[in-house]
Amino acid sequence: MLEELEKLFSGIKTAASLNGLDMKTHHWFRLEDGEIIGLPANQLNERELALLHHIGSPITIPTGSSTDTAWDQLLHGENMTTELTENPLYDFGCRFIFFTIEGHVKPEVFREAMDSLTDHPLACLWFTKQTGLLVESRHAESILYEEIVDMLMYDLSVPLRLFVSPWLHSVKDASEQYEWLLKAYRQVPSHSAKHVLYFHDAVPQLLSILLPETDRKYITHHILQGLNKDEELLRTVRMYFSCNQNLTLTAKKLYIHRNSLNYRLEKLTEKTGLDIRKFQDAFALYLALHNLP
Numbered sequence: 001m002l003e004e005l006e007k008l009f010s011g012i013k014t015a016a017s018l019n020g021l022d023m024k025t026h027h028w029f030r031l032e033d034g035e036i037i038g039l040p041a042n043q044l045n046e047r048e049l050a051l052l053h054h055i056g057s058p059i060t061i062p063t064g065s066s067t068d069t070a071w072d073q074l075l076h077g078e079n080m081t082t083e084l085t086e087n088p089l090y091d092f093g094c095r096f097i098f099f100t101i102e103g104h105v106k107p108e109v110f111r112e113a114m115d116s117l118t119d120h121p122l123a124c125l126w127f128t129k130q131t132g133l134l135v136e137s138r139h140a141e142s143i144l145y146e147e148i149v150d151m152l153m154y155d156l157s158v159p160l161r162l163f164v165s166p167w168l169h170s171v172k173d174a175s176e177q178y179e180w181l182l183k184a185y186r187q188v189p190s191h192s193a194k195h196v197l198y199f200h201d202a203v204p205q206l207l208s209i210l211l212p213e214t215d216r217k218y219i220t221h222h223i224l225q226g227l228n229k230d231e232e233l234l235r236t237v238r239m240y241f242s243c244n245q246n247l248t249l250t251a252k253k254l255y256i257h258r259n260s261l262n263y264r265l266e267k268l269t270e271k272t273g274l275d276i277r278k279f280q281d282a283f284a285l286y287l288a289l290h291n292l293p
Contacts, residue, residue, distance in 0.1 A: 001031050001055070005039075009048075013038040017073065021059065029056035034076060053128045071123045071135055074171070075178045084171045089120060089137045096165040096178065097122075097134040097145070098185040103158030104129070113155055117143050138167055146196040153195070163188060164198045204290045216291045223288035225272045233271070236264045240276065241286055 006012055015021060015036040021028050026038035029052055036059065039052070052058075059072070070083035084090060101110065111124050114134060123135035136143060145162050153160050163185045168177055181199070187209050188202050208216055227234055236254060243249040251261040265276055274281035 001033065002035060002037060005037070009039050009043065011040045011043065019069075027052070028059040030059055030076065031056045057127050058129070059126075067121065067123050068125060072125050074175055075125070075133075087171075090171045092138040093167050093169045094135055094137050094171065094174065095167045096181055097136060098163040098165075098182070099132055099134060100161040101130045101156075101158055102160070105156050105158055110156065113152060117148060117152075149195045160195060162196045163202070164196065166199050204287050207287065208290045220288045220291040223272065223274070223284050224292075227268070227272055228292055230271070233264060233268055236261070237268065237276065237285065238289065240265075241282075241289075245277070245282065 002012070002014070013026060015028070015038065017036070021036075021038065025041055027041055027044060027049065028036060028038045030036055032055075037056070044052070066083060067087075074084060107124075107126060114122050114124065118136070120137050120139055124132065125135075126132040145164060149160060149162065165177075165181045168174055184199070184202065184206055188197060188205055194201070211219070227237070236250075239253050240247075240250045243253060247258060247261060251258045254261065269275050272285070274285055276282050276285060
């Protein structure tokens with residue numbers, strides 16, 4: 001990859017680590033093979049920058065943020081520093097928050113907005129101009145992202161989507177877990193209706209993605225039994241799941257009597273052979289719905 005880029009751009013620099021990178025005169029990227037390269041900022045136009053964002057991960061190091069640098073080095077297999085392993089901030093573990101910004105926000109503005117959510121600083125790494133990673137340390141009061149995302153989007157004036165990982169017990173496990181969670185984040189559809197998606201909520205989608213397409217097709221066909229052609233019943237089932245299987249709330253959201261809801265669920269059982277009020281049947285149906293186009 002480097003040889004191909006050198007044919008297109010002059011003055012490319014390489015670096016062994018993030019230490020001492022000149023962020024003022026060069027745009028720095030990490031290529032797929034892990035190599036760090038820098039291109040003179042005065043030689044790149046917007047189109048060329050956009051291309052580079054697709055073939056490599058941009059490196060952004062806010063001034064004075066040694067913790068960001070340490071996390072970047074750790075997650076990319078460069079170094080396990082005492083900056084993290086001996087930092088009391090991470091004594092109880094941490095978790096990753098992968099973010100996607102659907103618009104343009106200056107990195108420093110985004111960082112300031114996120115730091116305002118907690119008394120404990122968040123590490124921040126950028127993948128592209130719109131995507132990146134936050135690292136939250138584990139303390140008594142975790143950030144409840146689903147409760148603050150609307151306020152956050154209002155302050156930033158852009159839509160925002162967050163994928164929140166499980167808690168990791170130790171920084172020492174972070175590098176290995178990061179690789180797998182990054183793949184999970186990239187596989188979860190970006191058009192999800194939720195602005196905040198926790199890992200456990202994404203498990204049905206991830207299970208579906210791991211299955212070969214033919215298997216997904218047949219499993220969905222056998223479970224749904226034509227349910228996907230009944231729009232009213234399909235809408236009822238989806239509302240039932242979105243209401244956490246609460247019959248009263250589901251009936252209220254659908255503007256129907258609870259008896260009418262029970263009638264529809266009986267109709268569902270007749271059509272599919274599944275009783276949605278039983279865990280195993282509900283899970284199978286929930287999984288099948290995630291495979292619908």
